[in-house]
Amino acid sequence: MANDNYIEFKHVSKSFPGCKALDDVSFTIRKGEIHALLGENGAGKSTLLNILHGVFQPTEGEVFIDGEKVNFNLAYDAIKYGIVKVHQEVNMVADMTVAQNIMLGSEPKKHGLLDWKKMNRQAQELLDKVQADMKPTDKIRSLSVGQMQVLQIAKALFLDAKIVSFDEPTASLSSRETEILFNIMHEMQDKGITILYVSHRLDEVFKMTQRATVLRDGKYINTFNTQDMTKEELIRSMVGRDVSMFARRMKPRCVQSDDTVLEVKNLSVNNIFENINFKLNKGEILGFYGLVGAKRTDVMRAIFGADKISDGEIAINGKKVNNSSPAVAISNGVGLIPENRKTEGFIREFSNSDNIALPALDHFKTRGLQDFGKKKKNGIKYADMVNLKPRDPDFKTFDLSGGNQQKVVLAKWLSTQVDIMIFDEPTKGIDVGAKAEIYALMEQLVNEGKSIIMVSSELPEVIGLSDRMLVMNAGKIVAEIDSSDFDENRIVTYALGGEVHE
């Protein structure tokens, strides 16, 4: 029985000034299970985890672990208890070594001095356990995001964790890295470690977890055995409405195939990608699929003038252009919605209206000076167009949810009135509802005569939305597929660098 109620949330509420992030949440987690926490962004998953990890204290309610009431005042207390998190925002010291980061805070010592030998040996043992392809002496700076996550797991093992939470662990991982991660999770489970798992990728939830708990708007909805649920049922309980049609085109296609708006010829960037050739037609959504490392983002950055090209040509509306910088590319009618929204999409200190106005400040002048009134009006106009919440033009973009931040970035390019929009991972890390809205907006845009390139690693999304798809592998375009021939297995085979025999 104790094992059934290993972690027990009892009437947990958490209020922030003016907002109830968690409202009377009660459920239990079994010892040694992988338990998914599901819900849209803002549903309260992170708040709940933060309470478990001692980052927040509940306003009301109690948390029991192993039948014992726990009350962590500091994150450190939770770690000492054996509750560790493996999170996206990696908090490690970039210039220290792998071994130093694992042992940080409990370094082995000899005669009062650091025992480097022991430190590196212990680290190596842990790295072996998680099959990490790195050395204890590697600098954190040189690791990929995937490696860092594996390293966090090694650290969790070092700390002898009893409970580990994973927050969107696979978002930046290649499929191979994901596979390794899943193996490690299973091994951890075999050792009796209880795992909490937050992910937007429902396939993974079905594959990895035994049970799942759904939160919505800070309230507990239900807990169920993942085997007994279908994807549609699950989504419905997350959003409280039916979104089964999501990532699907709702309007008739509108490609004008005789009207090429963008043509890329033999585009190369030394040592990154080579000989990229493709055309984008007016009114088209052109999907770019590939696995992490396929260099799709690099191609887009080169087209947008963010990186220097070493060879090749770009023509827009039949005219050769030299996109030597993003400023030039924008004046040629190209906009880029970057993959890393938070670090590349908007200015943290800026309000929504300022972020939306930034690429085209010349539009907001009165007698030669910047006119705040015009910017705000413009901000409201485009906020409404993308259904931004809140529509307040003075609201800081940084304080919005991921989905709304993405809408601001989108509004920026609508306001700048570019004709070619490059969406790089447009729905990465944003919730189901906002995803559906972004898809609808993309469709609306092509219907209005804009043209879209969509880079995405989410296959259902590329399949559901593209008119045509280019598959990249290791810096090359390996396949071009029309929407009538979309087939999941085939696409993935191409993306993996394999041949398809017809």
Add this chain to the structure above:
Amino acid sequence: MNNKLKSLKNFERELSIAAGIVLMTIIFSLINPIFISWSNIKDIIDQATIYGLMGLGMSFAIISGGIDLSAGSILALVAVILAKMLAAGVSPIIAILVAIAFSAVLGLINGVIVTKMRIQPFIATMATMSLFRGIAYLITGGFPITSMPSAYRKLVYGSIALDMRSSVLILFAFAVITHIILKYTKTGNYIYAVGGNEDAANLSGVKCVLNRNIAYIICAIGSALAGIVLLAKLGTAEPTAGNGYELQAIAAVAIGGASMAGGRGTIIGTFLGAIMLTGLKVGLIVIGVDPFWQYIATGLVIVIAVYVEIVQSNIKNSQSGKKGLFRTGKS
């Protein structure tokens, strides 16, 4: 009403410095009423002119995500060159214009080292701090250049209405111009954008290199103006002039609410910051405190002012937290 409240909220920072200045004035005046005499206020404004001009320029470097440690050396080098020209009989107006143009070149050198050679601003301008100062020594041979023409001194530091000095006009004019540039021009917007997030700014079509260079140039012009005023005030140009002033300028910017990480700060804030710093120094003298205490007081005021800002923005954050629906799940 709501709008008015909102616009007041945008000046929260400035209002709290102003409140600090009022508080300081009350305390000093209670101890010694001379503090609010016109001659003393005039004195504070006069002394605030130099740090103020440098601080206004420094705001640009800092908001753009950099810093300019060479500001004091630029002041000295510009003053020395200007003094040489004046001593050679160049007319004051032309000499001043040449000096300002020259400072723009110095600013550009800083900018190029930072943007093209990609050396961190702190190190880059620490190097030019030494470089520019060295050139000033070379030009003068280490001796002061004295006896500036009275026409020049009258122009820049002559008496105007209310017993004030004409240099005050330079300060106010520069404050107005920099305020307009920062708040109401494309360049100003871009400088905030670059300082806030260079990658995002670049991907939004902002010419980052150009705008960072402009920020360093305006910064150097602020130092040059300070040099021009100092030369007229003292009547001599010394290669040691302005030593350490850059730190006072940075302090004024910090008190004014700018973030040393870039992207945040205002001209009004810096202006008030400079007044506060100077008022504090003068006030301590007026109430008869040992001058050594000035250093301690300055240090404390910087810490308190910046801490108040942190507390303010924390309060703001927790207020925006109430709109929790719109925040990311990470909250």
